[in-house]
Structures are given as C-alpha cells and as structure tokens.
Amino acid sequence: MSPAATAQKTISFTDAYRLALDEALGADPTVFLLGEDIGDEEGGGVFKVTKGLSTKYGKHRVRTTPISEEAIVGAAVGAALAGMRPVAEIMLMNFVTVAMDQIVNHAAKLRFMSGGQTGVPITIRTRTGAGAGTAGQHSDMLEAWFAHVAGMKVVVPSTPADAMGLLTSCIFDDDPCLFIEDSLTRALTGPAPPPGHRVPLGRANVSHEGSDVSVIGYGRPIRDALALAERLKGEGISVEVVDLRTVSPLDTETVLKSVAKTRRAVVVHEAPRSFGVGAEVTARIQEHLYDSLAAPVLRVASRDVPVPFAKVLEQEYLYKPAAIEAAIRRTLDSKARR
Amino acid sequence: MSASAEWGPAALLAVYRKALLIQLVDERMRSLLVSGRLAAVYYSPRGQEIVSAGIAVHLKPSDYLVTTYRGIHDQLAKGMPLKLLCAEYYGKATGACKGKGGPMHITHPAAGIMVTTGVVGGGLPIANGLALAAQLKGEDRVTVCCFGDGASNIGAFHESLNMASLWKLPVIFLCQNNGYGECTRYDKSTTAAHIADRAAAYSMRGVRVDGNDPEAMWRAAGEAVERARKGEGPTLLEANTFRFMGHYFGDPGAYIPKDEYAAAQARDPMPACRAAVLRSGAASEADLTALEREINAELDQALAFATESAAPDVSEIDRDIYASGVAA
Numbered sequence: 001m002s003p004a005a006t007a008q009k010t011i012s013f014t015d016a017y018r019l020a021l022d023e024a025l026g027a028d029p030t031v032f033l034l035g036e037d038i039g040d041e042e043g044g045g046v047f048k049v050t051k052g053l054s055t056k057y058g059k060h061r062v063r064t065t066p067i068s069e070e071a072i073v074g075a076a077v078g079a080a081l082a083g084m085r086p087v088a089e090i091m092l093m094n095f096v097t098v099a100m101d102q103i104v105n106h107a108a109k110l111r112f113m114s115g116g117q118t119g120v121p122i123t124i125r126t127r128t129g130a131g132a133g134t135a136g137q138h139s140d141m142l143e144a145w146f147a148h149v150a151g152m153k154v155v156v157p158s159t160p161a162d163a164m165g166l167l168t169s170c171i172f173d174d175d176p177c178l179f180i181e182d183s184l185t186r187a188l189t190g191p192a193p194p195p196g197h198r199v200p201l202g203r204a205n206v207s208h209e210g211s212d213v214s215v216i217g218y219g220r221p222i223r224d225a226l227a228l229a230e231r232l233k234g235e236g237i238s239v240e241v242v243d244l245r246t247v248s249p250l251d252t253e254t255v256l257k258s259v260a261k262t263r264r265a266v267v268v269h270e271a272p273r274s275f276g277v278g279a280e281v282t283a284r285i286q287e288h289l290y291d292s293l294a295a296p297v298l299r300v301a302s303r304d305v306p307v308p309f310a311k312v313l314e315q316e317y318l319y320k321p322a323a324i325e326a327a328i329r330r331t332l333d334s335k336a337r338r
Numbered sequence: 339m340s341a342s343a344e345w346g347p348a349a350l351l352a353v354y355r356k357a358l359l360i361q362l363v364d365e366r367m368r369s370l371l372v373s374g375r376l377a378a379v380y381y382s383p384r385g386q387e388i389v390s391a392g393i394a395v396h397l398k399p400s401d402y403l404v405t406t407y408r409g410i411h412d413q414l415a416k417g418m419p420l421k422l423l424c425a426e427y428y429g430k431a432t433g434a435c436k437g438k439g440g441p442m443h444i445t446h447p448a449a450g451i452m453v454t455t456g457v458v459g460g461g462l463p464i465a466n467g468l469a470l471a472a473q474l475k476g477e478d479r480v481t482v483c484c485f486g487d488g489a490s491n492i493g494a495f496h497e498s499l500n501m502a503s504l505w506k507l508p509v510i511f512l513c514q515n516n517g518y519g520e521c522t523r524y525d526k527s528t529t530a531a532h533i534a535d536r537a538a539a540y541s542m543r544g545v546r547v548d549g550n551d552p553e554a555m556w557r558a559a560g561e562a563v564e565r566a567r568k569g570e571g572p573t574l575l576e577a578n579t580f581r582f583m584g585h586y587f588g589d590p591g592a593y594i595p596k597d598e599y600a601a602a603q604a605r606d607p608m609p610a611c612r613a614a615v616l617r618s619g620a621a622s623e624a625d626l627t628a629l630e631r632e633i634n635a636e637l638d639q640a641l642a643f644a645t646e647s648a649a650p651d652v653s654e655i656d657r658d659i660y661a662s663g664v665a666a
Binding site for chain 2: 032060061065066068070071073074075076077078079080081082083084086101102105106110111112113114115116117118119121150151153173174175249
C-alpha cells in the first residue's frame with residue numbers, strides 16, 4: 001500500500017453528516033430530505049450540511065420548506081407511512097418543541113397503536129449545545145424528553161466517523177430516530193470513516209479501556225473524558241470511557257459490563273442534571289450492581305437553569321471537565337471506606 | 339369509486355348505501371354502550387353520514403384517508419371491514435390494531451385507512467406527507483384528510499394548508515363543520531365566517547358545501563378529488579353538517595340551544611336521503627329493507643366475532659414498540 005493510502009484521512013462533523021446524507025440519497029430513491037433553507041438556492045442550510053445535495057439530487061428530493069416545524073415533521077411522518085425514508089432537518093433542538101405533537105403522539109406511537117401495521121421510519125436531524133452564546137432558546141439539550149417516549153430512538157454522536165455511521169443507520173432504521181448534532185463542534189475533525197460505514201443503533205462503545213472507574217456519557221463530554229483518561233494514566237488511575245452513542249434504546253449491557261469490572265461510575269452529560277439521562281443510567285447501575293459498587297455512582301452535568309447568554313454565566317451553566325475529574329477522584333477516595 | 343361518473347339515481351344510491359351502513363353501525367354501537375355491553379370511548383358521527391359517504395364513493399381503496407377520533411363514519415365509508423372494526427372496539431387480539439389502539443386509532447392500510455388520530459389537527463401535517471409520497475412516486479393516489487371545525491384554529495391546520503398549497507399536493511382537506519368544537523359553538527371560537535374562507539389565505543381552492551345534501555356533497559367532493567388526481571392541487575372543502583349526539587358519548591349537550599337542535603333535526607340528512615332514493619326509483623322500500631337486513635346481519639356476525647375473540651396476550655405489551663425487539 002502506498003503511503004498516501006495508509007495516511008489517516010480526517011473529516012469534520014459537518015462533512016460526516018453530509019457524507020451520510022449523500023450516500024443515502026444515492027443508494028435509495030425513497031430517501032429524501034426536507035427542512036428550512038436546505039436547498040442550494042437557499043445556501044445549502046444554515047450550517048451547510050446539505051450544501052450541494054439539492055443540485056446533485058434535485059429540489060424534489062432535497063426540499064426547502066417553510067418555517068413550519070410541525071408541518072415538516074408531519075410531512076415526514078406521512079411520507080414514511082407511505083414507504084419513504086424521509087430525513088427532516090429541524091435547525092435547532094429548541095425548535096423541535098414546536099413539533100412535539102407529531103413526534104410524541106404520532107411518530108413514536110403509530111406503530112404500536114396500529115398493532116404493528118404502520119411503522120414510521122423517519123430521521124429527525126437537529127442540533128444544539130451551549131457554549132456559543134446562543135442563550136436560552138437555541139442551546140438546550142432535550143434528549144431525555146424523547147428518550148422518555150417509547151418508540152423513539154435517540155442518537156448523539158461524539159466523533160465524525162460515528163456521526164456518519166450512526167446517521168446512516170438512523171436513515172435506514174425502520175423506527176423514528178432523533179439524531180442530535182453538536183452546534184459547537186461542527187468544524188471539529190476526526191478520522192474519516194470508510195464508505196458505507198454504519199454504526200449499529202443501541203450499541204455503546206468502550207472508547208477507552210480502563211479498570212478503576214467507568215465514565216459513561218455521550219456527545220461532547222466524551223472528548224473531555226478521553227482527555228482525562230489519558231492524563232490520569234500518568235497518575236496510575238485507569239479510566240474506562242463508555243460512549244453510549246444511542247441514548248435510547250440504552251445499551252444497559254455494555255454499561256453494566258464496564259461497571260461490574262471497575263465498580264465505580266461517573267455519568268456525565270451536557271444536559272442539566274435533574275431528571276436527565278444520567279439519572280436513568282445511574283438507576284440502572286445501582287439496580288443491578290448495588291452490592292458490588294465500591295462507591296456511589298456520581299453524576300456530572302450542567303446546571304438546572306436556562307442556558308444564559310453572558311460568557312461567564314454560560315460557562316457557569318455548563319458541566320466542567322474539572323468536575324468530571326473531581327468526580328473520578330471522589331469515587332476512588334471512596335475506596336478507603338470499603 | 340366508479341359508482342357513477344355522473345350524478346343520478348345510481349350515484350344517489352351509492353351514497354345512501356354507505357350512509358346507511360354508517361347509520362346502522364352507529365345505532366348499534368350506541369345501543370351496546372347504553373346497555374353496558376360495550377365499554378369504550380365513543381364519538382358518534384350521527385348526522386354527518388352523508389359527508390363521509392359523499393366523498394368516499396369517489397375514492398379507490400388505494401387512496402389514503404386520515405381521520406380523527408370521530409372517524410367511524412369516514413372509516414366505514416372508506417371500506418373498513420366490520421369484523422376488524424368491532425373487534426378493535428372490544429379491545430380484542432383480532433381487532434384492526436390487535437387491541438392496542440382502540441376506537442380512536444383505527445388503522446387499516448389495506449383500505450387506505452392510514453391514520454386515525456386522537457389529537458385535534460394532528461392529522462393534517464401527516465396527510466401532506468402521504469400526498470407528498472404519492473407525488474414523489476408518481477402514483478395515482480389522493481389523500482383525504484378529515485377533521486372538524488375546531489381543528490381549523492390549531493396551528494397545524496395553517497402550517498399544513500400553506501405547505502400543501504406550496505407543493506400542490508394531491509390532498510383534500512375535508513372539514514366537517516358540525517357547528518361545535520368540543521362543547522364550544524363555532525361563533526364563540528372562530529372569527530372567520532366560514533372555514534372555507536381560510537383557504538384564500540393560502541392561495542388554495544376553498545369550497546363550502548351543504549354536507550347534508552347528497553348531490554351537492556357528491557359534486558363538490560368529486561370535483562376536489564378529480565383536481566387532486568389531475569395534479570391541480572389541494573382543496574379545502576368545508577361540509578356544513580350537524581352533530582346530533584354531542585361531543586362524546588353521553589354528552590348531555592346542554593350547550594346546544596333547543597331551537598338550533600330542533601332545526602337540525604328537521605334537516606336530518608338520513609330520512610331525507612332515504613326519501614330521495616325512493617323518489618329517484620333507484621331502490622324500492624323493499625330493496626332498502628333488504629339492504630338494512632343485509633347490513634345488520636353482517637354487523638351481527640362482526641359483533642359475535644368481536645365478543646367471542648380473545649383479549650390480547652399480555653406479552654403483546656412488549657411488541658410493536660420498535661420494528662424489532664423492545665426498548666432496553
């Protein structure tokens with residue numbers, strides 16, 4: 001193999017999302033995209049994810065819509081009932097709240113309520129995250145709301161390669177998937193995936209092996225956890241990082257396997273702490289592993305307040321990598337007590 | 339479909355046959371509820387029979403229907419098999435939805451009955467999607483979306499009409515204006531004189547019709563369906579009618595002025611339609627009695643099937659949540 005072929009190619013998150021959409025549109029005529037500004041005449045989307053796709057596949061398959069989130073998701077639901085695989089883009093996660101009836105009452109439940117007759121294979125792509133000064137209505141992480149609704153699948157990638165593979169899996173999955181992109185890190189790059197890459201839904205990834213404590217999370221904090229794992233290695237602390245990748249259905253098995261080994265767990269997410277995914281993960285760990293835990297399961301999350309604008313307040317709101325480190329150390333200190 | 343390409347005695351009889359089926363099934367359901375032999379939420383369509391029948395005769399099984407919790411008339415007119423319907427009302431494993439949806443979520447794709455929603459206005463955005471799929475695939479298939487006057491005040495109505503008009507979707511928005519949104523009279527909730535007027539805001543064709551008049555309903559519905567089939571875009575069709583049994587079954591209806599109710603009763607579409615059929619010569623009194631007997635016999639069988647069927651196995655609770663498997 002030539003050196004050029006073996007050199008690691010990199011890809012940004014934005015390119016990864018686009019690659020997944022491009023490949024899906026090319027592979028399957030039932031796939032189509034709809035969302036605000038997504039056509040090339042409108043600039044290929046506010047975040048440029050769909051740039052070039054309407055030119056390549058036509059405006060009928062890459063459809064710019066009015067600013068009508070409920071109608072967008074509803075049109076996706078209806079088209080899915082009729083055998084299509086629509087990918088709806090809702091520009092930001094807070095705007096998904098405008099389409100709640102379609103998601104919660106229809107997309108998630110039509111399969112069950114019809115006795116299995118009508119599935120809803122839609123993907124809703126959306127993005128969010130604090131840190132860019134977009135304040136209370138453009139930054140919320142609301143994944144727990146949707147994970148709470150039976151019938152939905154909720155996916156949050158932490159690397160560009162996973163982003164491509166998970167988005168592809170969402171599009172070709174037969175159930176409604178909510179795919180959550182991080183606003184802040186769209187230009188961040190990582191190793192490029194091979195063509196046709198798919199990452200199975202509902203399967204967590206042990207992205208760093210360790211033996212002393214498990215850090216379990218998804219999305220942005222995974223990068224913090226991986227950096228910590230590297231750094232703490234120098235102190236002889238062995239951190240295992242479990243990237244859930246799919247929030248729901250949750251891969252309980254991989255989580256429990258990891259914590260059964262390390263006997264300590266820190267659960268971390270960007271969403272506010274209370275009633276979050278962390279509470280669910282923590283509960284599942286203690287339900288199954290109570291007797292073998294060497295320390296209480298700790299949560300690291302953002303504050304239970306609206307996302308503020310001022311930088312100093314926004315940073316105060318956000319979970320902190322230092323808090324993950326402190327939590328890791330606290331679980332290890334608990335060792336003395338056992 | 340193809341009951342008749344032109345209005346006449348045959349078309350009138352085709353409408354009446356469907357309307358009579360609705361009337362008889364509704365009567366039976368109410369009698370079962372009153373006698374305690376059926377325990378289910380029920381939203382009687384009594385009074386709105388001609389609206390459903392008048393459009394359904396123009397539809398093929400492959401055309402799509404989206405309707406609401408008050409949808410039994412729309413479902414029956416569209417070809418809902420009685421056995422599956424009754425078994426679902428009884429919450430049985432043999433029901434249309436295996437007992438998981440119940441009366442408010444009747445689904446039967448084989449007859450094009452794609453969604454029955456319990457959320458006012460929730461069906462309109464979905465109807466657009468069904469119509470969009472047909473448009474993208476180049477299929478000869480229209481979507482009829484039924485809802486009440488109350489739904490025209492919800493945001494989804496306005497978003498959906500705009501999108502349907504923008505994309506020239508093959509969809510008919512059939513607003514069955516029965517004068518009341520739940521228990522609130524039309525003029526206390528709606529500023530527009532007529533629902534059909536709202537179509538103008540979306541550059542859509544808006545038509546108002548007397549939903550109790552079989553000929554007027556048949557013509558207006560036929561035209562809307564034909565336009566959608568030809569790719570000439572959507573129609574907002576407002577069918578004015580009345581709801582005799584209130585919002586929910588058992589609704590005392592005290593909010594309906596007595597004189598209004600009496601006037602509506604005088605305009606009850608079912609006796610009028612029957613008389614018109616007889617006058618037209620399309621059927622005799624004996625023919626209609628035989629038809630009633632036939633429908634009632636089929637209904638007896640369907641109800642026997644429903645009551646004798648088994649309840650769903652408890653394990654069903656874990657099925658159909660996802661395409662395969664159950665949430666972890």
